[in-house]
Amino acid sequence: MKDSLHQLVLQAIARLREQAVLPADAAAAFVVERTRSAEHGDFATNAALLLAKHARTNPRALAQALVAALPQNPQIAKVEIAGPGFINFFLAAAAYHGEVRRIHADAAKYGRNASGAGRTAGVEFVSANPTGPLHVGHGRAAAIGDCIARVLDANGWVVKREFYYNDAGVQIGNLALSVQARARGLKPGDADWPTDAYNGDYIADVAQAYLAGASVEADGHAFVGAKDANDLDAIRGFAVAWLRREQNADLAAFGVAFDVYFLESSLYADGKVDETVRELVGHGHTYEEGGALWLKTTDFGDDKDRVMRKSDGTFTYFVPDVAYHRSKWQRGYVRAITELGSDHHGSLARVKAGLQALDCGIPKDWPEYVLHQMVTVMRGGEEVKLSKRAGSYVTLRDLIDEVGRDATRYFLIARKADSQLVFDIDLARSQSNDNPVYYIQYAHARVASVLRQLDERGIAWNRDNGLAHLARLDNEHESALMTQLSRYPEIVEAAASSLEPHLIAQYLRELANALHAYYHAHQFIVDDADLRDARIGLIVAAQQVLRNGLDLLGVWAPESM
């Protein structure tokens, strides 16, 4: 709807150019948007306000000309000029009826668009190192990343979900030492306990399994516990596989699955790190100083140059990160979204600088970063800081077990990523009207309930008859619901272009509200068959859109509560 109005306005502008009312080069990034209040119609455009200068006239006069030049369209009932020069569009009821029919016809595909045109988008998220259980911050990353992936898919992109992890660095070394210490019977606080060790109880589990000769498999790698507390390599491989398996189990419980698990070590093994360094050196963006190799990241906006290869010959962490993103580019990711905790934002500038320094045509705004702020967990009005199990934090598993998958996902997705999030456990687990997840799910279930009731009364719903009599739906609740439904494709588009999946969550709440309000104001199962079929047709459409939207959030749409 919005797009077609935009087209009409463009046509009107073109016509005014031909008539020389507007200069030939007149163009403006005008918008067509939903109005806030019904008295301003359904949509409005600011085109006249923005083009008035070009036309050397006042906005209202230009608005008059634009309206006169607007092509006829049966979808539009009325056009008005208001305020400083807004053009308000009042849509014909038939436009909304057409949208309801489209929902029935497209069903699960309603709201999807083809703007991605089958190009590939890579979404990297979570990317936790296998040194411990996933915590609530990873949960937020998982919810946001997975939802972005779903939204991009709905916009016609071929999406690859990618999880990158370090399986061989310093932190993994600490992990191995920690497990080894546990295997030797040490505990945190003991005199010989390693300095940078991980202290969580789970380390003891790993050590015990290792000593028992258990076998674990994760990401295609299998390890059997070698039972030898002196074999640090064996311990490392076993511990990484164990923790990766645990993380995968948590992610599976959260409804998140990845297409690619990318090991940092593979970048070294496949020579990708060396290739990357060679290219950077070859393009003249590096220099040697103090026995180290530096990248001139200041040439690309960083505030100081960065060491790539330390004087001890090893690379700093961002080098494989550049090699990794280069790999994404080589694999044809037209868009690459990298979802990170905001505590990593310091590394963005140097990774982007490294990618630019490759001189291989990577756009400046590639990859796109989505950073999320920290999550504070509250219970009983107090901040929850300690989870004894994990050593220091609230685990994702704790939340899923206590709150449930759907509510956890919803709460972690419903806020804009760049604002700090307070996760109130009591609210999330409350099965009451305080809880927006249930509110939305209830709206979906409510329609199912009406259909069951219809069945119990032995009344058949004639869909075609209903869709042929949508003109019978003329009360304010029906209009409001149809308007709300018609917004859905715009929301799907906006969520993708701004990479803000919280828009979906917010929209669904509004849609649920429109449906609940309608339910209370009117009986759907009435004697008048045409009206009844039309009303059922409307609420089934609403149910469909609720289901489609919940699916984008990865939240279940239940038939009953």
Place this chain on the structure above:
RNA sequence: GCGCCCGUAGCUCAACCGGAUAGAGCACCGGCCUUCUAAGCCGGCGGUUGUGGGUUCGAGUCCCGCCGGGCGCGCCA
């Protein structure tokens, strides 16, 4: 000290790449179950959008200063 993010109702948050009278939920107050599920609906209360300037037809949104919160500033990852 420098950089990035944030600051909106008592609380948690929206506000569609500058638009018209800043909106929801919770909390609080008051109504609605003989009805397709009350996990619901309706009404009310509640705001100098942290603050001071600036840009323009128009600013919560953009620019600058200040205040407050978070994060980052390593030949650590």
